[in-house]
Amino acid sequence: MEFKSQQAIYIQIADHICEKILRNEYQSDEKILSIRELAIDVSVNPNTVARTYEYLEEQGIIYKQRGIGYFVAKDAITKILLLKKECFFREDLPWLFKNMRLLGIEFSELQEKYTRSTDI
Amino acid sequence: MEFKSQQAIYIQIADHICEKILRNEYQSDEKILSIRELAIDVSVNPNTVARTYEYLEEQGIIYKQRGIGYFVAKDAITKILLLKKECFFREDLPWLFKNMRLLGIEFSELQEKYTRSTDI
Amino acid sequence: MEFKSQQAIYIQIADHICEKILRNEYQSDEKILSIRELAIDVSVNPNTVARTYEYLEEQGIIYKQRGIGYFVAKDAITKILLLKKECFFREDLPWLFKNMRLLGIEFSELQEKYTRSTDI
Amino acid sequence: MEFKSQQAIYIQIADHICEKILRNEYQSDEKILSIRELAIDVSVNPNTVARTYEYLEEQGIIYKQRGIGYFVAKDAITKILLLKKECFFREDLPWLFKNMRLLGIEFSELQEKYTRSTDI
DNA sequence: GTGGTCTAGACCACC
DNA sequence: GTGGTCTAGACCACA
Numbered sequence: 001m002e003f004k005s006q007q008a009i010y011i012q013i014a015d016h017i018c019e020k021i022l023r024n025e026y027q028s029d030e031k032i033l034s035i036r037e038l039a040i041d042v043s044v045n046p047n048t049v050a051r052t053y054e055y056l057e058e059q060g061i062i063y064k065q066r067g068i069g070y071f072v073a074k075d076a077i078t079k080i081l082l083l084k085k086e087c088f089f090r091e092d093l094p095w096l097f098k099n100m101r102l103l104g105i106e107f108s109e110l111q112e113k114y115t116r117s118t119d120i
Numbered sequence: 121m122e123f124k125s126q127q128a129i130y131i132q133i134a135d136h137i138c139e140k141i142l143r144n145e146y147q148s149d150e151k152i153l154s155i156r157e158l159a160i161d162v163s164v165n166p167n168t169v170a171r172t173y174e175y176l177e178e179q180g181i182i183y184k185q186r187g188i189g190y191f192v193a194k195d196a197i198t199k200i201l202l203l204k205k206e207c208f209f210r211e212d213l214p215w216l217f218k219n220m221r222l223l224g225i226e227f228s229e230l231q232e233k234y235t236r237s238t239d240i
Numbered sequence: 241m242e243f244k245s246q247q248a249i250y251i252q253i254a255d256h257i258c259e260k261i262l263r264n265e266y267q268s269d270e271k272i273l274s275i276r277e278l279a280i281d282v283s284v285n286p287n288t289v290a291r292t293y294e295y296l297e298e299q300g301i302i303y304k305q306r307g308i309g310y311f312v313a314k315d316a317i318t319k320i321l322l323l324k325k326e327c328f329f330r331e332d333l334p335w336l337f338k339n340m341r342l343l344g345i346e347f348s349e350l351q352e353k354y355t356r357s358t359d360i
Numbered sequence: 361m362e363f364k365s366q367q368a369i370y371i372q373i374a375d376h377i378c379e380k381i382l383r384n385e386y387q388s389d390e391k392i393l394s395i396r397e398l399a400i401d402v403s404v405n406p407n408t409v410a411r412t413y414e415y416l417e418e419q420g421i422i423y424k425q426r427g428i429g430y431f432v433a434k435d436a437i438t439k440i441l442l443l444k445k446e447c448f449f450r451e452d453l454p455w456l457f458k459n460m461r462l463l464g465i466e467f468s469e470l471q472e473k474y475t476r477s478t479d480i
Numbered sequence: 481g482t483g484g485t486c487t488a489g490a491c492c493a494c495c
Numbered sequence: 496g497t498g499g500t501c502t503a504g505a506c507c508a509c510a
Contacts, residue, residue, distance in 0.1 A: 005304075005306070008510095009509080009510075019222060045510045046510095048510055081224075084219065084223055085223050088223060088225070089233070092219070094237065096212065096216060097233075097237045099204070102139060103201060105208070107234055110213075113209075113217075114220075117217050128485065129486075130485080130486090154496085154497065154498080155498065156498095164486080165486060165489095167488085168486065168487080170498075170500095171485090171486095173498085184498070186365070186369065186494060186497080187493085188495065189497060248499075248500065248501090249500080249501075274482065274483080275482080276483095284502085285502045286502095286503095287502075287503085290485095304483070305510090306483075306508090306509060306510065308483090308509095308510065321463060321464075324459070324462075325465075328463060328465070334477065337473075337474055337477050339444065342379060342382050342444070343444055343445055343448060344441075345445075345448070347471065351467065351471075353457075354457055368493075368494065369495080370494075370495085407494090407495055408494080481509100482508100482509075483507105484507080484508080486506085486507100487505080488503085488505105489502085490501080491500085491501085492499080493497100494498085495498105
């Protein structure tokens with residue numbers, strides 16, 4: 001796994017897990033990798049993964065069972081969508097539109113790029 | 121001037137100056153506020169503004185004259201647009217599209233929000 | 241470490257590090273002293289070393305890993321040589337030759353001094 | 361007149377005057393431009409030229425007559441040569457040689473550049 | 481532990 | 496007046 005330097009690694013790992021959940025690669029109540037396993041998997045310090053799990057747990061996306069591990073919450077997808085959409089419409093979109101106007105980018109240009117982009 | 125806590129203040133000041141230039145509130149070769157003046161103006165430490173100016177100078181957006189002050193570079197607008205557009209199309213847009221698909225947001229919804237938004 | 245008063249300390253520290261790299265005292269991807277360690281080592285304020293590292297990072301000579309430290313870039317030697325040679329041939333040498341002619345110094349005199357000098 | 365940003369303008373002006381003297385464009389006891397004239401000539405603040413003249417006077421290269429102006433000292437050429445040569449052999453050459461060895465530049469390369477350079 | 485940022489205040493060279 | 500540099504010390508996020 002490659003990390004951008006501009007964003008905290010623990011956040012990037014969290015996003016990665018959220019995307020997996022959204023793509024149904026994890027089922028509800030499915031056990032996810034242990035902190036140590038994931039740490040080795042993505043080559044970071046276990047503390048960093050612990051931080052990720054703590055962060056996801058705060059948001060109710062995963063839950064832990066002491067001595068066993070971390071599990072995907074039942075309504076994880078709902079919660080992720082709620083959180084991300086809220087942020088998307090409140091922060092990301094206004095910022096996007098402001099930049100478009102400042103940079104003189106037409107909406108039609110956006111549409112063209114969108115239809116052409118197929119990577120998910 | 122209000123600052124968000126998530127981003128470095130010196131960057132926010134730099135962005136603010138760039139936006140002013142893009143809006144033609146500064147002419148080419150026009151002298152901008154001195155470090156101390158701007159520091160008082162936005163209520164930060166002069167060192168912080170110095171960091172902003174140093175940062176903008178690196179990018180060729182402003183230049184300095186010894187003992188006189190900082191000035192807007194001739195092709196400042198061009199440079200800002202180049203930098204911001206490059207980042208916009210390389211990073212911001214792909215990220216936007218990826219999120220839209222993950223969150224199940226239709227493009228038509230985007231268009232609606234755009235036409236309704238008028239803040240610049 | 242002794243500093244000349246005429247040049248910024250953070251630049252002198254940077255030059256010192258570059259020379260170490262050129263002399264192969266540092267390997268590629270080797271971790272260099274932390275900001276605080278080097279600050280104590282050369283008896284300056286940590287901020288000054290931070291400035292040095294930031295300066296070297298801009299030039300691609302070192303890179304950083306969040307929360308871990310700074311490391312020597314893979315092609316650090318190449319980059320240093322490129323930067324220094326470019327400056328040497330573009331600025332230093334013409335200035336040298338101009339001065340020699342102005343001061344009436346023969347090239348043979350230069351050669352004699354060179355062969356006699358052994359300090360590196 | 362064009363100025364490099366890296367060196368103080370008053371020093372660059374002083375060097376320029378010294379070179380003129382070395383090229384015999386000024387005679388002994390010849391009056392040089394007044395502070396205001398030269399300031400207009402090279403487009404700088406008169407204070408800066410005043411600083412230049414003060415600097416040259418300290419070194420005995422020019423002298424002033426109150427109310428009349430500044431004049432080239434009798435032994436100006438001798439003094440300039442003395443100062444510059446001393447600096448050249450004590451500071452510039454050792455620094456040059458050190459850099460050559462660090463950068464792996466052969467002396468023969470220097471010789472070639474020298475014979476080819478004809479600009480004075 | 482690491483680096484990043486900010487403040488406060490100082491001194492300097494330069495214009 | 497201008498910017499440049501340095502110190503001291505603080506707080507923060509991150510690994």
